[in-house]
Amino acid sequence: xxxxxxxxxxxxxxxxxxxxxxxxxxxxxxxxxxxxxxxxxxxxxxxxxxxxxxxxxxxxxxxxxxxxxxxxxxxxxxxx
Numbered sequence: 001x002x003x004x005x006x007x008x009x010x011x012x013x014x015x016x017x018x019x020x021x022x023x024x025x026x027x028x029x030x031x032x033x034x035x036x037x038x039x040x041x042x043x044x045x046x047x048x049x050x051x052x053x054x055x056x057x058x059x060x061x062x063x064x065x066x067x068x069x070x071x072x073x074x075x076x077x078x079x080x
Contacts, residue, residue: 001021001022001023002019002020002021003018003019003020003021004018004019005017005018005019012043013042013043014040014041014042014043015040015041015042015043016038016039016040017038017039017040017041018036018037018038018039019036019037020034020035020036020037020056021034021035021036022034022035022036029062030059030060030061030062031060031061032058032059032060032061033058033059033060034056034057034058034059035056035057036055036056037053037054037055037056038053038054039051039052039053039054040052040053041077047078047079047080048076048077048078048079049076049077049078049079050074050075050076050077051073051074051075051076051077052072052073052074053072053073053074053075054070054071054072054073055070055071055072055073056069056070057069057070
């Protein structure tokens with residue numbers, strides 16, 4: 001299953017976004033896999049924005065050690 005969702009808040013100055021996918025491998029190598037991100041984007045000008053984002057990667061139920069990784073980022077974006 002995949003998702004991609006954006007929602008504008010406070011007019012179009014602030015944007016909430018999330019996207020990712022979750023699935024179960026058919027081969028039975030793992031119970032499930034999740035790759036997702038969620039964040040906020042603040043439009044500073046017409047072409048510049050600031051953003052905060054959290055990303056999560058999980059692979060559960062593997063024979064080896066499970067993978068669970070979370071990453072937080074803050075950034076500056078330019079659109080043209």
